[in-house]
Amino acid sequence: MEEVKRSTDIRLVRKAIRGSVDAYGELITIHKGYLYRMAYLHSGSEDAALEIVQETVLKGFHSIKTLQNPAVFRSWMTTILIHVSSDYYRRNIPFSELPEEEQEQENSGISAEERLDLYAAIRRLPEHYRMVIVLKYFDGLKQDEIAGIMNIPRGSVSSYLTRAKKELRKSLEEGYLNG
Incomplete structure (x- = not known):
């Protein structure tokens, strides 16, 4: 298919x-x-x-x-x-906040409030970090694909992902982001 x-x-x-x-x-x-x-x-x-x-x-x-x-x-x-x-x-x-009325997704495993906090934290990331997070975790792309889209070396993608997740962990209460 x-x-x-x-x-x-x-x-x-x-x-x-x-x-x-x-x-x-x-x-x-x-x-x-x-x-x-x-x-x-x-x-x-x-x-x-x-x-x-x-x-x-x-x-x-x-x-x-x-x-x-x-x-x-x-x-x-x-x-x-x-x-x-x-x-x-x-x-x-600048980036606006997601609307409060966002509906909770049944299979997400996190509440609508937690998801709003996550989205807001992602939008506060520097652009290159935000981009790799969105492409990796929301679009499911591999690091090689992200590197091609962003026109950066694969090692930079890996580094940006690590740093972005570290920044997100700082921004969010413990337990929101696994991995």
Whole structure:
């Protein structure tokens, strides 16, 4: 199933690189949930996340012809999203807090209040630490993939993860973050 999805993505990416607006639109439809989740994790605001995704999609559309390897489309879009997110917060207000009404997820194992504290602590991290935490623990990427997206050595990813977790432990009461 995953292999079929991947080959469909690659086929669509190749069409998009050749100028197919419809293929690019299909790719965005396939990946819009992922892009929104990533933008929301960075911003903590629905409005900011929607704006970040919109700008990411537009920038991706304008530069899709520069994509060399169709198999890395999602990582390529993530890189664009990271840059757009950084630019957004340079232009706008600092990171806002997540809304208090966030619903508790049944399988998360932590309360909504603990999750809000965690998200707020993540948003207080320096940008490069925040990025590796989000990519590793919220998107499930491997350190090599993170290194490629952030254009840094793998050793830096490992170092950033270690330092970011140390910072989070300082920010949170004991027991919120395992590992």
